[in-house]
Amino acid sequence: AKEMGKNTYQFYSIDMNMAHQMSHLNLENALRFALERQQLQLWYQPQFDLATGQLAGLECLIRWRHPQLGLISPLEFIPIAEENGLIIPIGDWVLNEACQCVQRWRQQGFVVPQIAVNLSVRQFRPDLLLSQVTQALQNSGLPAHVLELEVTESLIMTRINEAIAILQQLKQLGVKVAIDDFGTGHSSLSQLKNLPLDTLKIDRSFIEGIPEQADDVVIAETIVILAQKLGLNVVAEGVETQAQMQVLRDMGCACAQGYFYSKPLSAPDMENMLISMAKQVTEVY
Ligand code: C2E
Ligand code: MG
Ligand code: MG
Ligand code: MG
Numbered sequence: 658a659k660e661m662g663k664n665t666y667q668f669y670s671i672d673m674n675m676a677h678q679m680s681h682l683n684l685e686n687a688l689r690f691a692l693e694r695q696q697l698q699l700w701y702q703p704q705f706d707l708a709t710g711q712l713a714g715l716e717c718l719i720r721w722r723h724p725q726l727g728l729i730s731p732l733e734f735i736p737i738a739e740e741n742g743l744i745i746p747i748g749d750w751v752l753n754e755a756c757q758c759v760q761r762w763r764q765q766g767f768v769v770p771q772i773a774v775n776l777s778v779r780q781f782r783p784d785l786l787l788s789q790v791t792q793a794l795q796n797s798g799l800p801a802h803v804l805e806l807e808v809t810e811s812l813i814m815t816r817i818n819e820a821i822a823i824l825q826q827l828k829q830l831g832v833k834v835a836i837d838d839f840g841t842g843h844s845s846l847s848q849l850k851n852l853p854l855d856t857l858k859i860d861r862s863f864i865e866g867i868p869e870q871a872d873d874v875v876i877a878e879t880i881v882i883l884a885q886k887l888g889l890n891v892v893a894e895g896v897e898t899q900a901q902m903q904v905l906r907d908m909g910c911a912c913a914q915g916y917f918y919s920k921p922l923s924a925p926d927m928e929n930m931l932i933s934m935a936k937q938v939t940e941v942y
Contacts, residue, residue: 685737687723692743692750696722699754700921703930704773704892704914707906712934713892714771714805716914717755718921719747739779748780749789756797756804758924763803767931773805773835778812783823790832801831805856808834810842817848828853835892840880850887857884861895864915868904878908885909 691697699717706713721729738744752774759772780786794801806827813820813836824834835856836844840863859880866873877893884891893905896915905913922930 681737684729684734685741688721688734688737688741688743691721691723692746696724697747697750698722698923699751699758700923701758701927702914702921703919703927704771704912705918707902707910707913712768712770713912714773715759715769715927716773716775716807716921717751717758718775719751735777739777742779744777744779745785748777749793751775752789752793753796756793756799759803760797760799762928762931763799767935769803769931771803771805771833772799773807775807775837776812778809781808781812781816781820781823783819783826786823787826787830790827790830794830794832802833805833805835807837807858809837810839810844813852814843814845814848821852824853835890838894840876846883854887854889856890856892858892858894859910861915864893864895864897864901864905867901874904874908877905877910881905881908881910884911 698720700720701715701717703715704713705711719731719735721731721734723729735744738747755772755774759769762769776786780789790804790806793799794804813824827834833855834853835858836854837858838860839857841860857880859877863873863876863880867877868874881891890911892912892914893901893910894914896902896905896913896917898917901915902913902917919930
C-alpha cells in the first residue's frame with residue numbers, strides 16, 4: 658500500500674506538472690488575443706487622505722476576464738506577459754485606458770485628484786516609456802500631475818543610473834512617481850535621497866501586523882518618518898481594519914488604501930462610488 662501510495666503520488670505530481678505547463682501554454686496563447694478581444698479590464702481602488710477623509714486618488718489594477726476561466730488575477734498573467742513581451746502593448750493599453758477613464762470622470766465633475774498606474778520593469782525603458790506616457794496624456798487630455806506611476810524599489814535599484822535618467826524625464830513631463838511595496842526590496846537609503854520621487858507606498862506585509870505586532874508598527878512608523886523627512890507623500894497599502902487606519906493616522910501617515918475602505922471596483926462600480934461620495938458632500942453643505 659505504501660508502494661502504491663508512492664506511485665500514485667508520483668503519477669499525480671507529474672500529471673499536475675503537465676497540467677500546470679499546459680495551462681501556462683493555453684494562458685499564453687489566450688493572452689495574445691485578450692487585448693483585441695477586449696477581455697482586459699481596469700479596476701479601481703480608492704485611496705483616502707487620513708487627516709481629512711477625502712478621496713486622495715485611485716489605483717488602477719488590471720484584470721483579465723477570460724470567457725471560460727472567469728476573472729484572472731494580474732499575479733497570474735502579468736509574469737507571462739513580461740516573459741513574452743506582451744506587457745508592452747498591454748502596459749500601453751493600461752496607461753491610455755486609465756488616463757481616459759479618469760479624465761472622463763473629472764470632466765463629469767467628480768473630484769479625482771490622482772490616478773496611479775503600475776509599471777512593469779519591462780516598460781521602464783527610456784525609448785519606450787516617455788513616448789507612451791506623453792501619448793496617453795495627449796490622447797486623454799489628463800493633466801500630467803494627476804498621473805502617478807508606481808515602480809518597485811528593485812526595478813530602480815538594479816538599474817540605478819538608467820532609472821535616475823528616466824525618473825528625471827518623467828519629472829519634467831510633470832508626472833509623479835511612487836515606489837510600490839516599499840520595504841520589501843533592497844533600497845539604498847543614500848540612493849533614495851537622490852531620486853526624484855513623490856510617494857512611498859508602505860507594503861501590505863507591514864500593515865498586516867498592525868496593531869498587534871510591535872515590530873510592524875515600528876517599521877510602518879519609520880517609513881512614515883522617512884517619507885516626511887525626504888518630503889515625500891506616503892500611502893499605506895492593504896489597510897483592512899479600523900484599528901489599522903487609526904494607528905496609521907495617529908502616526909502621521911498621509912494616505913491609505915485597502916479593503917477597510919473598498920476592494921478594487923470595476924469602472925461602473927467605481928463610478929457609482931464617486932456618485933455617492935459627491936452626494937454625501939452636497940448633503941453636508
Ligand atoms: P500592487 O500594485 O501592490 O497592488 C496591490 C494589490 O493588493 C492588489 O492586488 C489589490 O487588489 C490588493 N489589495 C488592495 N487592498 C488590499 C487589502 O486590504 N488586503 C489585501 N489582502 N489585498 C489588498 P491585485 O489587483 O491582484 O494586483 C496584484 C499586483 O499585480 C499589483 O500589486 C501589481 O504589482 C500588479 N499589477 C496590477 N495591475 C497591473 C498593471 O496594470 N500593470 C502591471 N505591470 N502590474 C499590475
Ligand atoms: Mg501598485
Ligand atoms: Mg503594492
Ligand atoms: Mg506589487
